[in-house]
Amino acid sequence: MPPKKKHSKRRQRNKNANAGIKAPSIAQCKQCNAYIQGHRACSECGYYNGRQVTSVEQSE
Numbered sequence: 001m002p003p004k005k006k007h008s009k010r011r012q013r014n015k016n017a018n019a020g021i022k023a024p025s026i027a028q029c030k031q032c033n034a035y036i037q038g039h040r041a042c043s044e045c046g047y048y049n050g051r052q053v054t055s056v057e058q059s060e
């Protein structure tokens with residue numbers, strides 16, 4: 001079935017502007033079980049893929 005009505009420029013541009021945007025994947029750190037963004041080193045303990053890749057400064 002063909003589209004019933006042509007989309008307005010605003011609708012078309014809004015659709016294109018939001019294409020490719022998706023929520024970041026959430027993973028859990030294997031080391032400290034903190035919730036972290038997928039494919040990122042843990043901000044709590046600095047571990048990624050089973051080894052420490054960044055040093056985390058202790059602040060308290």
Ligand SMILES: [Zn+2]
Pocket residue numbers: 029030031032033034042043044045046047
């Ligand atoms: Zn961690």
